């Protein structure tokens with residue numbers, strides 16, 4: 538579904554990605570792990586061409602290169618993106634936010650309706666007439682995921698989905714990720730919480746200094762304490 542080979546990417550002249558290789562298969566959930574600032578968000582931004590410039594390597598989605606494809610066309614092709622800062626429209630109500638995505642005519646893709654995303658996130662239904670800007674961080678995260686589902690993604694990119702959320706809300710967001718996995722949605726999740734990795738990941742990629750330095754199964758990840766020591770502990 539998605540293959541990234543030797544990806545290099547830069548903000549202005551600062552090259553922050555210097556060799557990312559990864560693959561996501563249909564229905565697969567992979568977690569990107571690594572210390573702060575190693576390039577997890579930048580990898581996702583490179584896929585959707587958000588702020589960053591790809592300077593080398595290749596990103597192939599659904600058999601087609603994404604080189605030169607404009608950000609909104611990447612979304613139209615079936616990549617859903619939930620950025621770390623959520624980007625809900627603060628002055629619009631929950632329902633109005635959910636009406637923003639334009640319907641996609643793609644018979645091969647799972648279509649999501651507003652009612653279905655309300656079933657996934659019942660709080661959003663309760664608050665459907667409330668302004669998004671006054672909702673809590675967790676509710677905004679749910680709204681951002683729900684809105685992105687309405688673009689009927691084949692692949693969903695979730696950047697630190699429960700960053701800064703209270704534990705109970707964070708758990709609800711993880712429950713939703715697990716439910717989406719059951720629905721067969723492929724996902725790349727930037728994740729630090731080991732509990733979440735155990736619950737949803739099929740495979741893990743460890744990123745360090747803009748490069749993928751390890752990948753393997755979740756069991757393989759936990760079986761090798763050296764990986765955590767070398768790439769995840771703050772030095």
Ligand SMILES: Nc1ncnc2c1ncn2[C@@H]1O[C@H](COP(=O)(O)OP(=O)(O)OP(=O)(O)O)[C@@H](O)[C@H]1O
Nearest residue numbers: 548551553571572573574575576577578579580588
């Ligand atoms: N918009 C930007 N302009 C310039 N540099 C940036 C920008 N966004 C990120 N960077 C830099 O790129 C590098 C990689 O950052 P990135 O956000 O991808 O890391 P991360 O692994 O997602 O970390 P975190 O977990 O802290 O979000 C860092 O050195 C960061 O300072």
